[in-house]
Amino acid sequence: MILVVDDEPSLVEAICSVLEDEGYSVTSARDGLAALHALHDGLRPCLAILDLMMPIMSGWELRAAMLADPNLADIPVAIVSAYARGEMGILQPSAILQKPFELSELVELADRYCGTAAS
Amino acid sequence: MLGSGDVQTFDFAALLEAMPDAVVVADMQSRIVYANASVERVLGWAPAALVGQHLHAIQPERLHEAHTTGFGRYASTGERKLFGSPIRLPALASDGTERDVELNLAEITGPGGERLVMGVLRDLRERVDLTAVLDDARLVEHERAARAAADRSRAHFELLAAVSERLAASLDPEVTVQSVADTVVPAFADWCVVDLLRDDRTLETVASSHRDPRLAGRITELRSAYPPNERTNPPHPIYRAIDGGASIRETVSPEDLARRAVDARHLAMLNELGIGSHVVALLATGGRIIGAVSLVRRPGREPFDDDDTSTAEGVARRAGIATENARLYRSAEQAVEMRDRFLAVASHELRTPLSVVYGHWELLARWLRNDPAASTRPNAKKIETSVQRLGQGVDQLRRLVEELLDVSRLAHGNMDLRRAPVDLTSVVRQAVDDASASAVTGRLSLELPDGPLFGQWDAARLGQVVDNLLLNALKYSPGDQTVEVALTRSGGRARLRVTDAGIGIPPDETESIFEPFNRARNASAQHFPGLGLGLAVSREIVTRLGGRMWAESEGEGRGSSFFVELDLGDPGDPSPPAATDVGAQR
Numbered sequence: 001m002i003l004v005v006d007d008e009p010s011l012v013e014a015i016c017s018v019l020e021d022e023g024y025s026v027t028s029a030r031d032g033l034a035a036l037h038a039l040h041d042g043l044r045p046c047l048a049i050l051d052l053m054m055p056i057m058s059g060w061e062l063r064a065a066m067l068a069d070p071n072l073a074d075i076p077v078a079i080v081s082a083y084a085r086g087e088m089g090i091l092q093p094s095a096i097l098q099k100p101f102e103l104s105e106l107v108e109l110a111d112r113y114c115g116t117a118a119s
Numbered sequence: 120m121l122g123s124g125d126v127q128t129f130d131f132a133a134l135l136e137a138m139p140d141a142v143v144v145a146d147m148q149s150r151i152v153y154a155n156a157s158v159e160r161v162l163g164w165a166p167a168a169l170v171g172q173h174l175h176a177i178q179p180e181r182l183h184e185a186h187t188t189g190f191g192r193y194a195s196t197g198e199r200k201l202f203g204s205p206i207r208l209p210a211l212a213s214d215g216t217e218r219d220v221e222l223n224l225a226e227i228t229g230p231g232g233e234r235l236v237m238g239v240l241r242d243l244r245e246r247v248d249l250t251a252v253l254d255d256a257r258l259v260e261h262e263r264a265a266r267a268a269a270d271r272s273r274a275h276f277e278l279l280a281a282v283s284e285r286l287a288a289s290l291d292p293e294v295t296v297q298s299v300a301d302t303v304v305p306a307f308a309d310w311c312v313v314d315l316l317r318d319d320r321t322l323e324t325v326a327s328s329h330r331d332p333r334l335a336g337r338i339t340e341l342r343s344a345y346p347p348n349e350r351t352n353p354p355h356p357i358y359r360a361i362d363g364g365a366s367i368r369e370t371v372s373p374e375d376l377a378r379r380a381v382d383a384r385h386l387a388m389l390n391e392l393g394i395g396s397h398v399v400a401l402l403a404t405g406g407r408i409i410g411a412v413s414l415v416r417r418p419g420r421e422p423f424d425d426d427d428t429s430t431a432e433g434v435a436r437r438a439g440i441a442t443e444n445a446r447l448y449r450s451a452e453q454a455v456e457m458r459d460r461f462l463a464v465a466s467h468e469l470r471t472p473l474s475v476v477y478g479h480w481e482l483l484a485r486w487l488r489n490d491p492a493a494s495t496r497p498n499a500k501k502i503e504t505s506v507q508r509l510g511q512g513v514d515q516l517r518r519l520v521e522e523l524l525d526v527s528r529l530a531h532g533n534m535d536l537r538r539a540p541v542d543l544t545s546v547v548r549q550a551v552d553d554a555s556a557s558a559v560t561g562r563l564s565l566e567l568p569d570g571p572l573f574g575q576w577d578a579a580r581l582g583q584v585v586d587n588l589l590l591n592a593l594k595y596s597p598g599d600q601t602v603e604v605a606l607t608r609s610g611g612r613a614r615l616r617v618t619d620a621g622i623g624i625p626p627d628e629t630e631s632i633f634e635p636f637n638r639a640r641n642a643s644a645q646h647f648p649g650l651g652l653g654l655a656v657s658r659e660i661v662t663r664l665g666g667r668m669w670a671e672s673e674g675e676g677r678g679s680s681f682f683v684e685l686d687l688g689d690p691g692d693p694s695p696p697a698a699t700d701v702g703a704q705r
Contacts, residue, residue, distance in 0.1 A: 014478030082470035
């Protein structure tokens with residue numbers, strides 16, 4: 001399962017579509033808090049794709065909460081952002097996708113962290 | 120003091136002897152009966168030798184006849200034609216030379232009651248000497264005055280130079296005017312206030328200074344408690360200067376001050392600060408009055424004069440120009456800041472919608488590619504072309520947003536560069552391949568050196584530079600022209616040259632095209648699309664990588680060459696770390 005956290009529905013749609021086309025199962029959350037609830041409810045994605053600028057709880061806050069929780073700290077996180085790469089070191093991301101990114105990059109990441117088989 | 124009753128007993132003979140002028144007394148027959156001691160000094164005669172001689176003895180011969188006639192008439196008729204006022208005439212000295220003398224005549228009575236004539240002869244040479252002495256004194260006085268004027272004039276220029284220097288040291292308007300106030304106090308004025316004129320004609324005190332530092336705050340207090348009023352009669356001097364369009368210089372008496380004060384507290388404040396004289400000089404820029412510099416000397420100090428007024432005007436003129444410069448600089452700074460902020464926000468905000476468009480275009484392209492039935496659909500060719508055009512548009516958009524973001528990074532000095540060993544030949548080859556593939560028109564020729572060219576560079580950023588040069592060359596060249604790309608090695612440097620046969624660059628613009636948002640005249644005029652950011656960003660990247668970038672052109676319509684030169688680094692050299700961040704703000 002891949003978790004996509006982004007407040008822009010049409011972007012979530014494109015990301016989900018391409019990943020589903022590749023055979024991955026995908027779930028999404030509209031903000032950090034919704035994602036955190038899902039994680040606390042037991043969701044354990046093989047990869048979380050995280051936007052930074054979101055209402056209610058930002059990607060920064062969600063990532064901080066994940067890093068603080070030993071159960072969540074090890075989940076691979078790909079940050080999707082318009083920010084420069086240099087500013088994101090403290091988030092300890094597994095990967096950074098700078099907007100606008102190519103979908104093929106996304107597929108590569110999914111392949112790397114979730115295997116080629118559907119999870 | 121000699122009383123009138125003493126005159127009889129006064130020793131007149133001794134007085135005559137002591138006189139510096141020659142005194143000669145003659146009877147009615149022109150016979151000399153007395154000569155004092157000074158006769159010897161004035162005419163060279165021993166007094167005793169003169170006594171008994173005719174007056175002709177001390178007269179040049181040519182005057183003898185006139186004397187005889189005139190004296191004869193006087194002796195017989197008493198007519199005193201020459202008496203009463205001094206006569207200037209030549210006298211004959213004992214050695215036969217003539218002396219200019221001033222003669223005063225008086226009739227006296229001799230011991231026996233006889234009429235006598237007394238002549239007092241003053242040597243004019245001595246007068247001349249005396250005049251010379253006086254002239255000398257006057258010269259000394261002149262010189263002293265001239266020196267004083269020179270001193271003042273030097274002080275004037277020194278003050279103005281000091282003001283200019285202080286003004287040039289800062290572009291902050293507050294610092295600027297305060298430094299003026301500090302410079303003129305206490306040497307030129309005891310205190311000083313600089314007021315700027317607001318649009319509603321009220322005054323804003325922007326600087327003040329007092330020779331007594333404890334009173335500096337009192338000036339601000341005075342201005343806020345009793346702001347200069349233009350409705351009093353007469354209006355406050357600042358308003359009179361502003362309305363008259365000229366400086367005002369006044370000496371202020373305690374009575375004047377009492378008249379001007381609004382109340383006792385006001386008067387007390389004015390007296391504490393001290394006003395004996397003041398000059399109000401206008402601050403103006405471009406013919407517009409923007410405020411005034413008020414300079415005040417306390418009572419007891421020499422009041423301001425005309426020279427001081429012109430000094431004050433010089434100070435105000437400099438302060439006015441500097442204030443305006445500072446204001447312009449600040450507004451330019453604000454504009455640049457605003458532009459940078461806009462760039463940062465705009466490029467950032469554009470990224471999300473761009474991601475959506477880009478993502479869906481990619482999705483569409485993938486579906487088309489992966490759909491085995493795609494080619495059999497109606498309009499298959501049209502759909503394919505449409506998706507391709509969409510892709511080109513999105514790519515262009517992406518590049519523009521990228522450039523905007525880069526410019527904003529440049530402005531904030533936080534462009535990210537990651538150095539690592541890079542082979543420039545492969546970067547150039549890749550860029551040429553990409554450009555050839557996407558070029559709708561035009562061709563590219565590529566000349567590469569035999570081996571690789573390694574250096575410690577940022578591959579992605581260098582790729583961006585080469586892409587940019589190739590896209591520009593294709594964009595500004597007419598359809599079927601070939602763009603030459605040549606990469607060569609010379610000594611320890613790699614040199615890339617991209618030459619097109621396109622619209623060229625006006626000779627005076629080969630430098631300015633590298634400034635952000637600046638495009639060559641002919642590029643804008645011929646409506647080539649672009650923001651004018653690519654070259655600015657490219658040059659910044661090359662510069663940060665330690666290289667240089669420049670353009671050459673024979674002129675408009677005669678093509679252009681762009682050059683990039685970079686230092687080669689030995690990839691086997693272990694001293695530089697494999698990857699180094701060289702961003703300015705890390």
